[in-house]
Amino acid sequence: MNLFDRYANTGALKAVHPGEKVCFAAACLLLALFFSSNHVSVAVFLIMSAVLLGRAGVPFRLYGKLVLMPFFFLIPGCLAVALVTLPAAGTAFFVLPFFSPAVGITAQSLALAVTILLRSLAAVFCLYFLALTTPFNDLAWVMRKARTPEAVVELAALTYRFIFVLADTGARIYTAQASRLGFTSAGNAFKSLGGLAAGLYLWAYHRSRLLTFALEARCYHGRFPVLDNGFAPSAGNRLAIAGTVVLLTVMGLVF
Amino acid sequence: MTRYIIQVEDIHYTYPDGTGALRGLSLSVAAGSKTAVLGANGSGKTTLFLCLNGLLKPQKGTICFDGETLSQKRQALKKLRSRVGIVFQDPDTQLFSASVLQEVAFGPLNLGLKKEEVLRRVTRAMEITGIAGLQDKATHLLSYGQKKRVAIAGILAMEPEVLICDEPTAWLDQKHADKIMDLFCRINRAGTTVIISTHDPDLAYAFADRIVILEQGSVLGAGGPEAVFLDDDLLARAGLRQPQVLETYRKLRAGGYLREGFPLPRTREELLQML
Numbered sequence: 136m137n138l139f140d141r142y143a144n145t146g147a148l149k150a151v152h153p154g155e156k157v158c159f160a161a162a163c164l165l166l167a168l169f170f171s172s173n174h175v176s177v178a179v180f181l182i183m184s185a186v187l188l189g190r191a192g193v194p195f196r197l198y199g200k201l202v203l204m205p206f207f208f209l210i211p212g213c214l215a216v217a218l219v220t221l222p223a224a225g226t227a228f229f230v231l232p233f234f235s236p237a238v239g240i241t242a243q244s245l246a247l248a249v250t251i252l253l254r255s256l257a258a259v260f261c262l263y264f265l266a267l268t269t270p271f272n273d274l275a276w277v278m279r280k281a282r283t284p285e286a287v288v289e290l291a292a293l294t295y296r297f298i299f300v301l302a303d304t305g306a307r308i309y310t311a312q313a314s315r316l317g318f319t320s321a322g323n324a325f326k327s328l329g330g331l332a333a334g335l336y337l338w339a340y341h342r343s344r345l346l347t348f349a350l351e352a353r354c355y356h357g358r359f360p361v362l363d364n365g366f367a368p369s370a371g372n373r374l375a376i377a378g379t380v381v382l383l384t385v386m387g388l389v390f
Numbered sequence: 391m392t393r394y395i396i397q398v399e400d401i402h403y404t405y406p407d408g409t410g411a412l413r414g415l416s417l418s419v420a421a422g423s424k425t426a427v428l429g430a431n432g433s434g435k436t437t438l439f440l441c442l443n444g445l446l447k448p449q450k451g452t453i454c455f456d457g458e459t460l461s462q463k464r465q466a467l468k469k470l471r472s473r474v475g476i477v478f479q480d481p482d483t484q485l486f487s488a489s490v491l492q493e494v495a496f497g498p499l500n501l502g503l504k505k506e507e508v509l510r511r512v513t514r515a516m517e518i519t520g521i522a523g524l525q526d527k528a529t530h531l532l533s534y535g536q537k538k539r540v541a542i543a544g545i546l547a548m549e550p551e552v553l554i555c556d557e558p559t560a561w562l563d564q565k566h567a568d569k570i571m572d573l574f575c576r577i578n579r580a581g582t583t584v585i586i587s588t589h590d591p592d593l594a595y596a597f598a599d600r601i602v603i604l605e606q607g608s609v610l611g612a613g614g615p616e617a618v619f620l621d622d623d624l625l626a627r628a629g630l631r632q633p634q635v636l637e638t639y640r641k642l643r644a645g646g647y648l649r650e651g652f653p654l655p656r657t658r659e660e661l662l663q664m665l
Contacts, residue, residue: 144528270528272489296486299530303482345483348445352476353497353548354468360499361492362508 137302138197143270147192152366153273154280156265159376163383164261167254170387176253178386182379183260191268205259209252217248271295276361289359301339308334394454395421395552395583396442401451403437403607411437412448413607419552419585419600421456424578426594427587428630429604435587436479438604439554442585443476456551472501475550479557481537490516490532490540491525497548508547515547518573535566542570552583559593571597595619595633596657603628616654635661 143149148156167179187193193201217240221227227239265274271292278288308331312318317327396419403412411434419425429435440446441453444460444467453460455470475497478484487493494515498508516522519539524532532540538558545553558574559567571593578584588594594601594615601618603610611624618624619636631637639655642648648664655661 140528141531144531149526270488272487272492272528275488292488293486296488296530300482303530342483345478345480346486348440349478349484349486351445351467352443352471352478353544354471354500355496356468356500360496362495362499362505362512 137299139266140270140299142191142193142197142267146268148190148268149270150366151268151372152368153269153277154366155368155372155376156269157274157277159372159379160261160265162376162380163264164258166380166383166387167257167261170383171250171254172387172390173250173253174390175383175387176250176257178383179257180253180260183257183264187260187264187267191264193267201260201263205256209255212255213248213252216251217244219244272361273366276363279361285358292359297339297342300342301335304338304342305331305335308338393421394418395456396585397454398438398442399452399454401441401448401453403434403441403446403448405437411607412441414451415604415608416451417602417609417612419583421551421583422578422581423583423600424574424598425583425585425600425602426598427585427602427604428589428591428594428628429587430589430629433604434607435604436556437607439476439556439585439587442552442554443474444470445476472548473550474552474554475545475548477542477545477553477555477558479560481534481541484541484544485529485537488528488530489525490521490527490529493529493540494525494543494547497544501548511547511549512543515543518546518576519543520569535562538562538566538570542573546577550582552585553577554585556587558586559588559590567593591619591630591633592635595636603630615656639664 163179163182167176184198187201188195188198218231218238219241221230221237221239221241227237227241230237230239275288275292278291279285312327312331316323317330318324396417398415398417400414400416401412402410402414404410413434415434415438427435427438437446441448444462447462455474460466460470485493487496491512494512495508498511503511513522516525519542521536521539521543524536524540529537529540542555542558553574555574558570562570574584574586574597586594586597598615600612601615602612603618603624605628610628611618611621619633622632625632632640635655635658639648639661642665652660652664655664
């Protein structure tokens with residue numbers, strides 16, 4: 136979380152108009168989901184990878200981790216899709232032993248699993264792109280421009296801020312516990328963890344009260360106003376987005 | 391005649407858990423003055439400040455701001471809070487925006503000002519506090535000292551008549567603490583009434599032109615810094631030590647080591663000049 140945020144706030148694409156970045160990510164995401172074609176999915180994955188590595192300045196090591204991360208949920212998910220009950224013996228090229236009726240992988244189920252895997256990977260990379268290049272403030276700005284209800288934007292903004300506050304406090308409580316040998320055995324580790332969770336809750340409650348004070352002290356009246364950021368749109372970026380959309384659409388229609 | 395911007399008359403506040411934070415506290419703050427509220431932890435400093443901003447309502451007693459009794463009506467509160475700015479001790483409780491610029495702009499935008507005016511104030515506040523280079527940074531990536539200055543800038547941008555700062559130098563290193571106190575002096579010269587809380591007698595003595603000592607929710611003693619800090623009896627009752635500059639001055643003077651014709655020294659530099 137923190138890592139993503141650091142890149143979004145310091146990366147090379149921070150100065151690019153957030154509307155363009157959101158459009159780019161959203162267009163690629165929607166096309167990948169809509170066509171559900173392996174070619175389009177792979178193309179989106181490759182385009183996003185190229186942009187992240189080439190223009191956003193994401194280091195190769197981090198990129199490697201980013202590729203591996205989704206597989207934690209993709210592999211079990213796709214296995215569940217690939218394994219089907221077999222109507223008749225002989226259609227599958229892999230059969231699990233000891234199951235009745237027989238369970239195995241057929242060519243069709245495997246193809247479906249691969250399609251889902253590629254599609255998910257493409258979708259995850261669209262979101263990676265957004266998370267690694269667009270700071271939350273800019274995202275909120277786009278949400279406002281897109282006429283998202285104020286309450287939703289504010290909720291998102293406060294949630295975002297408090298994730299860090301909460302993570303920070305959690306880390307501090309953990310350090311405090313660990314320095315007093317709170318995690319030396321399985322038994323006291325569980326006990327400490329319970330204390331941490333309870334402490335975090337109480338603390339979050341206290342914090343929300345203080346936040347109310349801080350907001351009211353500055354004349355808060357139910358609305359979070361923001362200053363316009365004044366991003367300059369770029370014709371080149373728009374052209375590139377349009378080109379990508381056309382390319383992906385053609386690919387989706389042809390293949 | 392002195393114009394009192396804040397007059398507190400016998401206020402009581404007890405927290406829901408039964409802690410009696412304020413017990414019959416009275417004090418007056420002159421417009422344009424620098425007041426330091428001294429007191430141990432739990433003496434009621436923070437609660438007092440929350441009351442002065444209308445964030446807590448005293449169960450008993452009255453608070454007057456600029457001659458008007460504080461009311462709990464929405465509009466009156468908004469007006470009060472636009473004139474009295476409060477900087478909280480822990481900047482993490484105050485900063486909630488994701489970026490520094492938005493954070494500093496929050497207050498002025500709430501005042502309903504035009505965008506140009508907001509930008510002017512924000513830019514000025516960020517310049518005064520020395521955080522102009524941080525404006526696009528995310529607040530959670532700042533260091534503690536930076537957060538503290540952003541919190542102060544967020545209040546300064548509202549251009550309040552009274553600036554209240556709870557423990558302005560807590561957890562800051564000497565250099566940044568000096569900078570902040572220097573900043574408060576400048577703001578004060580420009581006409582803003584400044585109230586700080588601290589438990590550091592040296593800081594209070596160097597900064598303030600009026601000292602208020604709190605103990606257990608009421609005022610133990612108040613007056614000019616010389617009067618308060620030369621009152622050994624009062625200091626003993628408050629459990630405070632004399633500011634080092636003053637203590638050294640008295641010892642040196644008693645020994646006849648100092649040149650005559652100087653006023654009471656407030657800072658180390660002034661004392662050194664007298665040697």
